[in-house]
Amino acid sequence: MGRADLFFACGLLTAYILADDAFLIHEVVAPSFGGSEKLILTLIGAAAAAIAFKYWRYFRRTDLAFLTAALSLLVFSAGLDMMFGGAVADLIFMEDGTKVIGAWAWLGFVAASAQQALGLKLPRRLQPAQL
Secondary structure (H helix, E strand, O other): OOHHHHHHHHHHHHHHHHHHHHHOHHHHHHHHOOOOHHHHHHHHHHHHHHHHHHOHHHHHOOOHHHHHHHHHHHHHHHHHHHHHOOOOHHHHHHHHHHHHHHHHHHHHHHHHHHHHHHOOOOOOOOOHHHO
């Protein structure tokens, strides 16, 4: 199992999380069919944990700042969602805000990992003549 498998697994998980957020799968769709919102959030967490467990050796060689920030923010967002749902209007901003910042941190982690996996050396700063 190589890095391509890792990026594919991360891509699938990211695609599902985006679809879940856009179409309110765990909040509206699943409960309307008798599914549990908490179960779906738990399964997403289990999938992320399975990826982390399977590829922990690769993650050890990466810059963990983006990954730590992303996971912390996304877990905090999911925790707020599981505890309060949409019951407290003031927490919706906090839940969605931490989710958005966590998504950007996740993007930073995946981009930095892809750069490292491809062996790219990007310039520190583009000169105005290069723009």
